[in-house]
Amino acid sequence: MNYSQVTSCICIPKAILLQPKTNWTSSKPGNERRAGHWTHVPRNVNMEGLRSGYLFPEISIREHEHIQKNPNARLIRLGIGDTTQPIPDIITTAMAEHADALSTTRGYRGYGAEQGNMELRMAIAETLYRGTGVKGNEIFVSDGAQCDISRLQMLLGSNVKVAVQDPSFPAYIDTSVIVGQSGKLEDKTGKYSDIVYMNCGAENNFFPDLSTTPRTDIIFFCSPNNPTGSAASWQQLEQLVDFAKRNGSIIVYDSAYAAYISDESPRSIFEIPGAKEVAIEISSFSKFAGFTGVRLGWTVVPEELKYSNGFPVIEDFNRIVCTCFNGASNIVQAGGLACLSRDGYQAVCNVVDYYKENAKILVEAFASLGLKVYGGKNAPYVWVHFPGMSSWNVFNEILEKTHVVTVPGRGFGPGGEEYIRVSAFSHRENMMEASLRMKKLFR
Amino acid sequence: MNYSQVTSCICIPKAILLQPKTNWTSSKPGNERRAGHWTHVPRNVNMEGLRSGYLFPEISIREHEHIQKNPNARLIRLGIGDTTQPIPDIITTAMAEHADALSTTRGYRGYGAEQGNMELRMAIAETLYRGTGVKGNEIFVSDGAQCDISRLQMLLGSNVKVAVQDPSFPAYIDTSVIVGQSGKLEDKTGKYSDIVYMNCGAENNFFPDLSTTPRTDIIFFCSPNNPTGSAASWQQLEQLVDFAKRNGSIIVYDSAYAAYISDESPRSIFEIPGAKEVAIEISSFSKFAGFTGVRLGWTVVPEELKYSNGFPVIEDFNRIVCTCFNGASNIVQAGGLACLSRDGYQAVCNVVDYYKENAKILVEAFASLGLKVYGGKNAPYVWVHFPGMSSWNVFNEILEKTHVVTVPGRGFGPGGEEYIRVSAFSHRENMMEASLRMKKLFR
Known part of the structure; x- marks a missing residue:
């Protein structure tokens, strides 16, 4: 190539x-x-x-080869979790109006605050963190969660030890490698020597066994989880916060899929008492409001969070944001604000419900085949178990025989072996069609 | 505070x-x-x-104190270089239309390429790099030059030696400190021990004496320069490329103000033959099209640029962009594309001309007072010399007596002492009024 x-x-x-x-x-x-x-x-x-055979490129190569071999097949992409439904027009109108106003003397705006417009920061605090004690000045608006993960890694530097869930979203480990925290990749295990992998499988209800987890400085924790679709319960998060507190660790909590929670699971780590002393939260408008290409996210750094010398983490993060970033687009921030208006919020929730209904269809399809299916209830991802099988083999078989692209669980770490991840981000007719094809293949 | x-x-x-x-x-x-x-x-x-007494905050504190003391004064801000003129409506309309389309099934877009839409990358190559050999796939669209500087620093890591112009835009040094390249700040000199400061003053025509400049891995070079307003000539850049080639260095060339060049000076380092083997170029729509708050920029990494082991830098930068960034907003990219259409380009050039006329007014005002004035011709910044005086004292005197905010040159490094930087980004009436006040003060 x-x-x-x-x-x-x-x-x-x-x-x-x-x-x-x-x-x-x-x-x-x-x-x-x-x-x-x-x-x-x-x-x-x-x-x-960095690993050379990275997950998504490898999938794309196989997808590309498949298209070459089967030019007439109707491919259904349930691999990369990319939103497909239009953004409610109350939100796009707000962005269009902001853009139009920039051509007027009255509406023109130059540099905004690097941390984001205070109106938006306040709206995030009031709408999404009500009752948690999170304040507007603790919210840093960004151009997305992935970007903030790397800024956080710049903040932390090379001299910290990191734990991740296994399986997990690849960006935590990759940025960890880039800033020099990871040690070497061990061929035998497929793990980096200096990273702690917290196994999260069906056997432990997708929550790590903290009694055997070694202390690290940083704990990356994603809930609802990508890829397993599992949302940590209130009690589990209480254990996690307690664990972090006892160990003097910082939890970097990724809540990018919080809007998909259907049950009583917390939508933010800050619903847990004491979490402000031990956690940072990264989140996003991408999956919440279909902003994958529009780009908007945020990170919460509480004032209470301190380094080992007592220095407030928020002050260093503020410095990073001001030095390495220059604020999210003002047009996009206007859209974010519209998402948090009463009608805008209802409208984006309706789109989330659409994807949740998709997830339900996938869960039912795989369950009807007698397969163990996880996720889908609190997340747009369905995590299907094929005991004893290689996840790449399952991926290949599904692709070859049904022309449906999924993600092999192994790509999210050794703990993802035997699983595939199926995304609910697609049009309804694709979901129905993919379900039908699966039923034909596995029945 | x-x-x-x-x-x-x-x-x-x-x-x-x-x-x-x-x-x-x-x-x-x-x-x-x-x-x-x-x-x-x-x-x-x-x-x-990191330095605790950073330039712009210090200015803001003094500005704030001044407002408290003089609540009725009409403050004119010619400090931070922030655009003030509306964006031409051909461009805002393109953004508004893109935003509106996102609410339709046909117009909705999810994730785009992390490197930017190929149409925009091609348009940048064809409009701004014609004849230089720069290709669309070597252009990485970003959310701004400042953000790309920090991504470049993540790419380079801590094990490289860096040179900067003195004076220079503070972000080069600050990101250098954050990734661990800089060594310690020496109180006596105000310089970091491991950074090479290339003096660029009136005595050397604002171009470093390369015969006495030690070899470094990286040379940050900004032209037209912020803060001095000086644009390097073709011959000077030829010397710089030759110097980099002989030393095996990489030039990180910041051309964010290229649109302000009025004479024959190159607008890109890639106008110099051989530059593709030794240079990266960072640039921006901020000052070119008034996108300071809209956020759009780009970085050129040529395929020819290789590390000491022959590995292409573009491949690592591509990996950084894909891991630490997720693409610029698709709405904003639509605006960027409109800037490069025939009519859009003409419209943004008209706005640039407006600021250039402002700069001319400033240059004339200071020159009429018998002061040595630099810049302004190829840049929106005017660099005024007050021989033997402290730049902070000059800053204070101007602020106190004229209510005009400038920037003391010392804030851009030891080489900026005795100078102030005055920004041409403002409304015309402010420019006239500021000139009048200066003439009253210094006459």
Whole structure:
């Protein structure tokens, strides 16, 4: 695979671009001729430590090959969790009006606060954190959760020890590798030597056994979980906060899927008393309001959270935000504010309900085949167990025989083996059709 | 100063929030009561190395104090370079239409490519890099130059040696400190021990003496320069590229003000033959199209640029962009594309011309007072010399006697002493009024 071909071809799914080219020294003849000059700048050793066979690119390659082999097949993509439903027009109208106003003397705005417009920060606090004690000035508006994960890693630096759920969303580990926290990738286990992997499988109800979990500085914890779809209960989060407090750890809590919670599970770590002393929360408008391409998120850093020397974490995070970021787009922030208005909030909840109904259809389809199915109730992801089987083999079989793209659980870490993740982000007719195909394949 | 008061008060200029609170252990009584729990997570030593008395916060504090003392004065802010003129409606309409379309099944878009829409990448290549050999796939669209500087620093890591112009835009050094490249701040010189400061003053025509400049891995170089307003000539940039090539260095070229060039100076480092083997270019729509609050920029990483082991830098940067970023807002990218249409480009150039006329007014005002004035011709900043005087004293005198906010040159590094920077980003009437007040003060 040739890098320049990949990046200049817009028809190939974006994720393919993630993959470093392994045969880079022997590629294009044209490049070789020009490649006479090498600088003396050393490649960052941390970058060398990143896995070369990354999950989503590998899926995209297989998807691409499948399309080549089956040009007439109607592919259904339930792999990457990408929203598909239109944004309610009360929200798009707010953004369009803000954009239009920028052409007027009265409506023009230059730089905003790096931390976000205070009106939006207050609205997030009042709408999504009511009763938790989280205040507007503790909310930092961003261009998305993934971006904030890397800014948090810049904040923390290389000298902290990190734990992640296994399986987990790859960005926690990858950014950990980039800033130099991870140690080496061990071929045998598929794990980085200095990262603690907290197994979260069906056997422990997708919640780590904290009695055997070693102390780390940082605990990345995603609930509702990507990929397992499991939401931690109030009691489980209480245990987690207690564990962090006893160990002097900081929980980095990812609540990007909180809007999908249907039961009594907390939607924020800050519903747990004492969490403000031990946790940071990262969240997003992406899956909550269909803002995957619009880009808006936020991070909560409580004033109570202190480093080991008593210095408030919020002050360093504020400095990072002001130095490494320059605020989310003012047009997009106007949309975020509209999402939190009474009518806007109702409208986005209706879209979330649509995806939740999709998830229900997937759960029923797989369950009807006698398979163990997890997730889907509190999350837009369904996590299906194929005991004793390789998740890549299951992925391949489903792709080949049904033309449905899923994600092999192994891609989220060793703990995802034997599982596949199926996304509920799609149009309803795709969901029905995919369910039918699955039933034909596995019946 | 109390952090929570600052961040919850939107009337205080944003930059004030940059300043770490120095007396944080003895602040709010309420906080002290709650501050029972300190985690055991060490504060990142790099964050401790950041200057506490940062430029813009200090200015904001003085501005704030001045307003308190002079509540009836009409303050004119020519400090922070923030655009003030409306965005041409051909561009805002494109953004509004894109936003509106997101509420339709046909127009909805989820995740885009992390690198940006290929149509926009191609348009940047064709409009702004014609004839340089820069291709669309070498352009990475971002949410702004400042954000890309920090992503580049994540890419480079702690094990590189860095040179900056002195004076220079503070973000290069601050991000260098955050990733651990800088060494310690030396009180005596005001310089970080491991950073090379390349003096750029009137005596060397604002271009460093490369014959005495030690080799570094990275050379941050901003042209047209912020703060001096000086644009490097073709011959100077040819020298710089040659210097980088001989030393095996990488130039990180910041061309955020390229649209302001009036003479024959290159608008991109890639106009210089051979630059693709030694340079990365960071640029922005902020000052070019009034997108300071809208947020859009780009970085060019040529395929020819290689690390010391021959590995292409573009592949690692691509990985960083895909892991630490998730693409610029699709609404905003639609605006960027409109800026590069024939009519859009003409419209934004007209706004640039407006600010250039402002700069001319400033240059004439200061020159008429017998002061040495630099910049203004190829940049929206005017750099005024007050020989033998402290730049902070000049700043204070101007503020107190004319109610005009400028920036003391010392804030951009030791090499900025004796100078002030005056921004041309303002309404015309402010420019005229500020000129009048200066003439009264210094005549």
